[in-house]
Amino acid sequence: MKPAEFLTDTHALLGDRARLAIMATLVASKEPIDFTTLLDSVNLTKGNLSAHAKKLEDAKLIRVKKEFVDRKPRTTYVCTDRGRNEIDNYLSKVEELLRHTKLKC
Amino acid sequence: MKPAEFLTDTHALLGDRARLAIMATLVASKEPIDFTTLLDSVNLTKGNLSAHAKKLEDAKLIRVKKEFVDRKPRTTYVCTDRGRNEIDNYLSKVEELLRHTKLKC
DNA sequence: ATAGACCAGTTTGTAATTTAAACCTGTTTG
DNA sequence: CAAACAGGTTTAAATTACAAACTGGTCTAT
Numbered sequence: 001m002k003p004a005e006f007l008t009d010t011h012a013l014l015g016d017r018a019r020l021a022i023m024a025t026l027v028a029s030k031e032p033i034d035f036t037t038l039l040d041s042v043n044l045t046k047g048n049l050s051a052h053a054k055k056l057e058d059a060k061l062i063r064v065k066k067e068f069v070d071r072k073p074r075t076t077y078v079c080t081d082r083g084r085n086e087i088d089n090y091l092s093k094v095e096e097l098l099r100h101t102k103l104k105c
Numbered sequence: 106m107k108p109a110e111f112l113t114d115t116h117a118l119l120g121d122r123a124r125l126a127i128m129a130t131l132v133a134s135k136e137p138i139d140f141t142t143l144l145d146s147v148n149l150t151k152g153n154l155s156a157h158a159k160k161l162e163d164a165k166l167i168r169v170k171k172e173f174v175d176r177k178p179r180t181t182y183v184c185t186d187r188g189r190n191e192i193d194n195y196l197s198k199v200e201e202l203l204r205h206t207k208l209k210c
Numbered sequence: 211a212t213a214g215a216c217c218a219g220t221t222t223g224t225a226a227t228t229t230a231a232a233c234c235t236g237t238t239t240g
Numbered sequence: 241c242a243a244a245c246a247g248g249t250t251t252a253a254a255t256t257a258c259a260a261a262c263t264g265g266t267c268t269a270t
Contacts, residue, residue: 002146003126003127003129003130003146003147004126004146004147004148006122006125006126006129007122007123007126007147007148008148010122012122015120015121015122016120016256016257017111017112017115017117017120018112018257020108020111020120020202021108021109021111021112022108024108024111024202024205024206025108027206028205028206034218035218035219036217036218036219041107041108041109042108042109042112043109043112043113044258045258045259045260046218046219046220046259047219047220047221047222047257047258047259047260047261048257048258048259049219050218050219050220050221051220051221051256051257051258052257054220055256066219070266071265071266071267072217072218072265072266073217073218073219073264073265074218075218075219087206088206088207091199091202091203091206092203094125094196094199095196095199095200095203097125097126097129098125098129098132098192098195098196098199099196100129100133101129101130101132101133101192121227121228123228139247140247140248141246141247141248149229150229150230150231151230151247151248151249152229152230152231152232152248152249152250152251153228153229153230154248155248155249155250156227156228156229156249156250157228159249160227171248175237176236176237177236177237177246177247178235178236178246178247178248179247180247180248
């Protein structure tokens, strides 16, 4: 794979490490994950998690559900099929890119 | 591995896809690679390549040599040992992440 | 019943980053 | 000599990221 292809063939939003971490967490779970759990998992500030999640949602890589549980708001996130595909693709392309190059030296 | 560790354990500069592509190209080659060749390899604009390369240089992930050849300026880039290590580490973290996400779904 | 602390997020303002276009220095070509 | 080209760098505008401040509501103690 040419390095240039890596840029054209992967989703730009996944370039950010924080978002990659978010996606990795969500992909790993069949169950929806709530804001607080996700926050703990990726270790961002609340503001940042909120903002990154919104971008991922806008790109339809994740889906968000907002509801009240025990009279309190709860936001949960799940990975969409598209999200799964994109993350899968991203990780394997990175691996391909780097592994490929490592072999040569 | 918790996804959060991915953030703390990998070099922030490598998060950017363009820089990853640059590094991949350089890691793959023992020989120094010149600006134009690199430009073709990663398919960025000249300005972007210049700017990204400068960051990688500042972080000592790559080393830059400037000289005149055939009366023309030539800038060449090589990956430093540190760069190699960081890429190496990045790759193994991605692999871990990949394995982790694939297994569960 | 009311103040105060807390929970679950969102919004906001600033700082840092990215990007592409314009620019610069010298060289080759017509 | 003028125009085009090579090899980059600088810049200014736009985007993005970040943490602090805020919102809306709940719980606790008084």
